[in-house]
Amino acid sequence: MIRVSIDPAPIELAMELAALEERGAGGVASFTGVVRGDGGVTALELEHYPGMTEDALCTLAETAMDRWSLLGVTILHRVGRMSVGERIVFIGTAAPHRREALEACAYLIDRLKTDAPFWKREWRGEAASWVEARASDEAAAERWHG
Amino acid sequence: MELLYFAWVREAVGVGQERVDPPEAVYNVADLICWLAEQSPGHAAAFADPTKLRAAIDQRFVPLDTPLGNAKEVALFPPVTGG
Numbered sequence: 001m002i003r004v005s006i007d008p009a010p011i012e013l014a015m016e017l018a019a020l021e022e023r024g025a026g027g028v029a030s031f032t033g034v035v036r037g038d039g040g041v042t043a044l045e046l047e048h049y050p051g052m053t054e055d056a057l058c059t060l061a062e063t064a065m066d067r068w069s070l071l072g073v074t075i076l077h078r079v080g081r082m083s084v085g086e087r088i089v090f091i092g093t094a095a096p097h098r099r100e101a102l103e104a105c106a107y108l109i110d111r112l113k114t115d116a117p118f119w120k121r122e123w124r125g126e127a128a129s130w131v132e133a134r135a136s137d138e139a140a141a142e143r144w145h146g
Numbered sequence: 147m148e149l150l151y152f153a154w155v156r157e158a159v160g161v162g163q164e165r166v167d168p169p170e171a172v173y174n175v176a177d178l179i180c181w182l183a184e185q186s187p188g189h190a191a192a193f194a195d196p197t198k199l200r201a202a203i204d205q206r207f208v209p210l211d212t213p214l215g216n217a218k219e220v221a222l223f224p225p226v227t228g229g
Contacts (some may be wrong), residue, residue, distance in 0.1 A: 033229055046228070047153060049221060052205035077228065089229050109229060117202065117221075118228025119153035130154045133225030 001072045002061040006053050008080035011087040016074055023072040025094035029101035031109045033089035035082055040124045044088065046079045049117035053077075056116040064093070064108055068100040075108060077118065107144050114141040147214070149182075151192070152223035155199070158192035175201045176210040178220065193222075200225050 001023060013032065020028045035044045061073040072094035082088060091108045095101040120131040149164050156162045172181050176196055183193035193199070201208055202221040214220065 048228070049150070049152060049202070049205070049223075052202060052221070055205060113229040114226065115207075116228050117152070117207075117223070117226050119224065120227045121153070130224065131227045133227050137229075 002058065002065065003072075003074040003076075004054060004057045004061060005076045006048060006050075006057070006079055007076070008078060011076050011078060011090045013087070013090065016076065016090055016092055020072050020074060020092045020094040023094040025071045025101070026096045027098040027101040028092065028094045029098070029105040030090065030092040031105050032087055033109075035084050035086050035088055037084035041084060041122045042125060043081055043083050043123040045081045045121040045123065045128070046077070046088065047119045047121070048077075048079050052117050057112070060108055060111050060115060063111075064104045067107070068093075068095060068104040070095050070100060070104055073104070073108070075112065077112075077116070079118075081123075110137075110140040110144060113137040147217055148219045150219060150221040152221065155192045155223050158188055159186075160188045172214065174211050174213050175203070175208065175220065175222075178214060179210070179222065182222075198224060 057075045061075055064073055070093055074092040076090040078088050091105050093101045093104040114137055121128050122131055149166055151159050151162055168178060168181050172178050179193045179196045182189050196210060199222055201210060203217045204219050
């Protein structure tokens with residue numbers, strides 16, 4: 001089962017993890033991305049490409065379901081403005097055994113970074129700046145090809 | 147064709163979406179970027195450096211040398227930074 005959502009609403013961790021456990025899996029792995037307060041950042045703003053984003057995340061989830069023996073994949077990404085400490089992204093995977101769940105979870109967050117049309121803007125008080133893409137993210141995504 | 151802009155590309159151009167009818171010589175995405183750069187000072191600022199831009203045709207990521215063909219929707223934006 002695949003659950004994909006792009007929403008300004010906060011991510012409810014306990015509810016999402018419980019839903020994955022209900023898939024009857026032996027193992028559930030998850031990754032949560034949280035807004036960091038590095039360098040005086042006070043808030044983060046996420047923009048996306050409506051329509052394409054949903055397709056890109058569903059394609060990633062389907063690819064992971066095919067590649068590992070998964071019983072469930074959840075990908076949630078917030079958009080809009082969020083404060084330091086708030087959750088931005090949640091990836092959850094359910095599988096019969098830990099290795100599939102953990103590997104698929106790492107794959108999904110690495111590929112989401114390069115394959116989904118989101119853009120981040122950092123706010124420091126009243127000043128905003130767009131975040132630049134990092135070569136290390138490109139390299140992390142590349143590692144899963146082949 | 148319908149053009150969509152995101153992040154600082156949208157801000158530089160001043161709109162998130164516009165309809166354009168480029169001349170026939172505009173064959174691929176890179177040609178489109180060059181042509182757009184001549185349309186206004188805002189466009190010039192957004193499209194001066196194609197190496198900073200990425201594209202999608204009909205909601206699929208494509209390299210800049212991809213022919214436009216019968217594209218209905220072309221999106222131009224900086225490299226993505228989600229997650």
